Amino acid sequence: MALDKKLEVCLTPALIHLYDVEQYVVVIIDIFRATSSICYGIENGAEAIIPVAEVEECLAYKEKHPDYLLAAERNGEVVKGFDFGNSPFSYTAEKVSGKTVVLTTTNGTQALYLSRKAKQIAIGSFLNLTALCNWLKTTNENILLVCAGWKYNFNLEDTLFAGAVIEQLKGDGYRLDDPALAANDLFQLGKQDIKQYLKKTSHSERLKQLGIEEDIAFCLNIDTTTAIPVLDGNQLIKLAL
Ligand SMILES: O=C(O)[C@H](CS(=O)(=O)O)OP(=O)(O)O
């Protein structure tokens, strides 16, 4: 089979300048917790989630749209005065159905901003893993998996998830780069028990100290949703299939 499409991994947003993102469908990955919460919110009927890089940008939206919900998180905590932060439990149908949410987080929304010129941007998490992969297979495009990492550094959970995506796509005519091969090798190490394997991550430790271990377990549930959030203009909406 001719390997005519690229399947690559950007291990941290600090490396995004190495890629010509316009040539790729980009998948943003921030397992703990931004992209898991976005997938859950869109699945639960949020009309749109508007990702912004800075807290101040959230506030500017509220002036024009008093009905929007404002979500802001920094260093794992809800920013004072905001409706909620980055916990998936804030994105239930009761809270977000029919609503537009403006969201800024420490890592995930930064990765999104830096990838904004991509051919198309989709949001990935363990929650929508198989739905995402099935759709990616139909795009017939080069794919770049962008790991949000932690403060521009590498992290295990986002890379392992990239490896899980590669597991479903490899063999479909993609040419993998070395980061993609490494991510898939990491997935082989952790796949028997992902929750156990990722217990050692520094982010699990941070969230545990904040008393939000349930968020970690929730973000590692596999295939509990099917919605694929995609960027349309400046907002994330459910991809119409
Ligand atoms: O809210 C989170 O889980 C993290 C916070 S941090 O990594 O501890 O700063 O933000 P995210 O943008 O979802 O990685």
Ligand SMILES: [Mg+2]
């Ligand atoms: Mg994160």
